[in-house]
Amino acid sequence: MIMNITIVTREELTLINTIKPVLSAQTHFILANFLISCMLFVASVGIVANTLVIITYIKVGLSETINISYLALGISDLSVSVLRFWTTICFTFHLTNIGLPFDPTTVSVTTGFYPGQGFEKTTAFITAFIALERCLCVLFPLHVRTMVTRRKTIICIFLIYIFVFVPSNFIHMVLPLKWVFNPAQNRTILAIVPLRTPLRYITTRALLAYYGTILHFTALIAVWICTIFLALGLKRKAHIKRDNFKISHAQQDKQKERRVIKTVVMLAVTYLACFTPTAATMLVPHFVPEFESNRGLARISTISHMISGLLAQVNSSANLFIYIYMGSKFRNTFLMLCSKRNPRAQLIANLP
Template sequence: MNTTIITREELTLMYTIRPVLSAQTYFILANVLIYCVLLVALVGIVANTLVIITYIKVGLSETINISYLALGISDLSVSVLRFWTSMCFIFLLANVELPFEPTTVSVTTGFYPGQGFEKTTAFITAFIALERCLCVQFPLHVRTMVTRRKTIICILLIFTFVFAPSNLIHMVLPLKWVFNPAQNRSILAIVPLQTPLLYIVTRALLAYYGTILHFTALIAVWICTIFLALGLKRKAHIKRDNFKTSHAQQDKQKERRVIKTVVMLAVTYLACSTPIAATMLVPHFEPEFESTRGFARISTISHMISGLLAQVNSSANLFIYIYMGSKFRNTFLMLCGKRNPRDQSIANLP
């Protein structure tokens, strides 16, 4: 009886799961997505800088403007960090000799801080939607329920408990100067902490940002958006004749504009974040999407698309404000030199 002897290498090759995407297709898609993220991030940097400048010019007397300003700061941070992370991958693809190791350095200086600010954006969006829900449900008590002081405190708490934990990554993945034989010089790179704390912190941060915060903010925004849409529909049925003065009509129109703006912000966030949630859930139902399985390349591409969608959400707010807010639009045009400052007196709506 003939016996076929199979070596360990041949056995490994037999049971290796072939990737669904070819290496060439994967490389092309990855490059296209990296440059798309880079471009959208650049738009986000410019757009959110303009948002911050415009709202400082508009003033922070209204609580909603404070929230919009905080959202702009968070989105600007997301855009800067995602731009930096994309540039690191471009440096890697170009094989440029740098005084730092781009892929590892981008983990602690780009990816984890970016996740912190990305979820901060999500929770500020949820806070804005909740604030408007309170205005719709309790219009007579909103002045005492939502004040400038309470708004500032809530924004600071969001930055503290959502963004701050991302800095724990520096504790287990510190940056140090190491000698690189290929370049014959020392470069900046990550030197992982060789203790069980490395696994605990990295897994905890991934669970905290990738699951807990993401789904909490997503569900909160979904619920608040539904209530806002219903409240907006109910307000649309109220006839203008119910208001005794033109000033009351103007206030009602102003409130409806604010609600519409918030709904558009929330819908943009939901449209960009819901697919990301689906990407996170797929591996739980289809193990092949794990990084070591046959769908590894598709999984990587799907995560890159998720990053692009998250960046689109952080880059779109300027256009929403310009389209929906007459006061913001007129102030923005004035800053751009497109409108005479005396014409701003006609823009009393947000």
Template sequence: METESSLNTGTYIHFESAITVNTTVATEREMRITNMVKPILSAEVHDALVMFSTWTGFFATVVGMFSNALVIVTYAKVGFSDTINISYSALGISDLSTSVFRCWGTMCYILVLTNTKVPFDPLSVGITTSFFPGQGFEKTTAFLTAFIALERCLCVQFPLHVKRIVTKKITVTSIVIIFVFTFAPSNLIHMVYPFKFVYSPAQNRTILAMIPLQTPLRYIIQRALLAYYGTVLHFTALIVVWICTVFLAVGLKRTAKIRKDKFKNTSAQQDTQRGRRVIKTVFLLAVTYLACSTPIAATMLVPHFVPEFDSTRSLARISAVSHLLSGVMNQINSNTNLFIFLYMGSKFRETFLRLFGKKSPIKPGLYS
């Protein structure tokens, strides 16, 4: 068993990133911050907000795990005759995985806040086993949302040819590619941050911790991953969803006009209404994603325009709290799918209620 002479939690590991939640490190930097400039947010308010955000995030992740598990089971019962159901199921898998990793990371952080003695270092273990994998699945959710929105945009623009453009094979292939390119790179962090057993003076025993390699490769991989997930993937998905949301809004108006002016027979009206409901569902998913993901994008951009937002300046505590609250907002995005599908999809709603031996109190609609 390999041991080290001591373990200094929170100082031997540091990620230079605007998206890293450094609230524990902020506590250790208290003297440095005070000596440089007086923080605007008081320590008492900061600690209260950190505790509130942490526990809120924990309960949100638990809700996310259960709700997305129900989404996956329900769509497995509904079937995958429609390509959109395949995309919805993949979104549920991604959000479930995100919730699991976030839940584990929040539990590790709670162990740090409560100073609980466990046989591992919660901060370092949590960062490598939760933060980076969680980022991977978070961006998977983002790109799946973008893919679903783009698919519906194609349906609006090319209604007569979309079935040839978006086939089951293309849908499945696209989903697999998204998972590979968004989640797989997050595992590179384990190459330069291996786990080792180290001696903890505070616990007077050997515990498991993540010890970074002191090599140039470590900084290259670390900074590359943070740039890849924090900038490239995040803003690419955000921009695509914004653009597609605008097109979907226009498409909703167009389908409403077509249904009103052109279709007289019942079959055509049903097809148009069904397509409109699908567009509405995707539109709600896109708007929810934008509402929940824009705050974290703002927290990453603000330091470039307001230097005081840096983690060692007057707005350090506000920066730390804003990252935590943004993380809670991201988790809320993962929790809303079930409720959107229940509200918009009659077939999903009926299948969901049958899982619990109930019948839908709402008259079945035309959307499947």
């Protein structure tokens, strides 16, 4: 959204103009439209899926701390899906031609892009918090109930929303929405009127660095470390022999905890698979200057950033399927909710 302003000499400008793009205009157009269609579809799936996740976990109950974290993750992912759908619509389609009382392209910057970045990183840190919580369960199994309580979980999630999402709204201070006259439509519409002060440059650059670098790599590294630790813990527990004919309550609790850890590992692996390529895309321009927007690889850069956005949306849309596959209690509750309209789902839900 924020263009880099670089001063170049006449010779450099001539060289840049003579660089032949790697992708042809036609290929770039086809790929871009395909990715946009995929984005709208996956975002739509995310809206429906996370709404179902929220409803199901409210029905399951919030007596367990992990369910509180899952619910908070569902709320964040739902917000990501809605805002990404809104931003994609505003930037892709020529909505100005239908006479809307606002400028879609500029309005979506402060109402879609920046809040979406805030919720996207909130999802990342909640995922890291869930993984860290399970690590504590593995390290301190006898003390985890006092270390991780409902109150502490709610406070931690609240702080994540405060310190990760809230700063994204600072953009409204330097890119305020105001009513301006639009000569093309011959009427007053709502649009962004950027401040003409150095504060705008400082704020936008700070937000891009905060969300694009600091929070992104902090959450990514934390999830990588916790996921490796949990995977090693699962591998150790896989060697523990269990009596298949007589299972004590303690063994049942261990099996339940193992299923929860597997679910968390799947959530973390999905996050890592979707956001690690984004980190690579962010690092490439530091090593390949031609990857910047004013160079010969501009179209490749655009497509790679679109793919990164699509992967981020996939992460926000996949949780429902992970919960259904891994969580028996969630699956049974979900099927029972569906059985009110589908008798066959009721029969499946009653199966052991």
